[in-house]
Amino acid sequence: MPEWQVERGIGEERWVRIAGGDITDARIHLDGAPRAGEQREVRIKAVRPQAVATDGTGEFLLPGGAGGHPEGARALIEVTREPIPGAEPWKRPLARVIEAGAVSTALAGDSIPFPAPDDPLEAVGWSDLLEEARSGLIAFAGGTLRVSVTPAMTLIDVDGIGRPEDLARNAAKAAAAAIRRHSIGGSIGIDFPTVAGREVRQQIAELIDARLEKPFERTAVNGFGFLQIVRPRRGPSLFELAADRPAFEARALLRRAARQVGSIRLACHPAVAAALRPEWLDQLGRQIGGSVALREDTGLAMSGGHAEPA
Incomplete structure (x- = not known):
């Protein structure tokens, strides 16, 4: 590997x-x-109805409980899942209480x-990867995967042409690769074309097994072509990060601009300009050795930002 x-x-x-x-x-x-695998010293904020800890900068949910510590006690935790974009309380980072001296899994x-x-x-295709994340569309031989993020799971729908059996086999290979490439964790549903015969459905599942890194659990492909996978979730997928489009595109623009030399102006959509933090622009200026100005342009797509001479 x-x-x-x-x-x-x-x-x-x-x-x-x-x-x-x-x-x-x-x-x-x-x-x-917070980084998955990172260890932090925290104070136990609550033990019921749900264990919660804080390090003074944010809160961590403790699904396994507070490890016997009372409210107000100090404890050592390991972050098991980074925060997921969105305002829902359950999207806060997850952690577990550990003993001093535990080895970091970061x-x-x-x-x-x-x-x-x-x-x-x-x-090796970084820009293509970002385009898949922002569009939710992944092309493969004979078809397209359409990826949608929901509160319950990430759904992957298969569209294409040709014999359903061939389309489903190709889609299984593409879906397994996409899950890894975009770091999709948690509950995942794949809607394959309906195929006749238990043997073909088993082949589809085996193609997933051969390409998806363990550990994970899955169901069989049912008679309607649906298969569900559950994988460990250490952080947000690229699709979840791309859902916050202004910030996603702002960071992508900074990467593209980082190879400039001297003073520049960043032309970008107003929403992207609003997401560019002052400290990010200061850091970019130090990298390129010049000043960084902004030019808002409503005619640009959010992904169309670029650097131009100041």
Whole structure:
């Protein structure tokens, strides 16, 4: 299995695993957000009806309880899931109480130089990955996956042409790859074309098994072509991050602009301009060695921001 690599950008870290010249797995970690596997010292804020801890900057839900600690006690936790975008209380980060000396399970990997004269991440399809995340559309041989994020699960619908059996087999390979590439965790539903025969449905499930990294659980493909998968969820998928389009596009624009030299002006949609934090622009200015101005343009798509000479 390829090792993780990380490109540390402005506002985010971009984690990837690469094999055969393609990104096989990707995660985006937002600056300032608790990191899965990270250990923190906290105060137990509540033990009933739900255990909650705080480190003074935010709250952590403790699904496994407070480990016998009373309210107000100090404890050590490990973050098990990063916060998920959205205002619902359950989307707060999850954690578990641990003992001192526990080994961290946070991701580790080699750094990708950034910014640099070349762009190794773009060479393996980073921009294509972002386009899949923002559009929810993933093309494969003979069809398209349409990915939709709901509060209950991530749904993957299969559209295409040709024999249903061939379409479903190709879709199974594409869906397994997309789940890994976009870091989709939790409950996942895949709606395949309806195929006749238990043997073909079993083949579809086996194609998922062969390509999706364990651990995960799944159902069989039912007679209507639906299969459900449950995977560990350590953080938001790229589709969930892309749902906050202004911030998603603001960080993507900063990455594109980071290779400029000298003073620039960022032309972008007003919503993207509003999402560009002053500290991000200051950091970009230090990287490029010049000032950074903004030009709002309502005629630009949110993904159409670009750098231009100041």
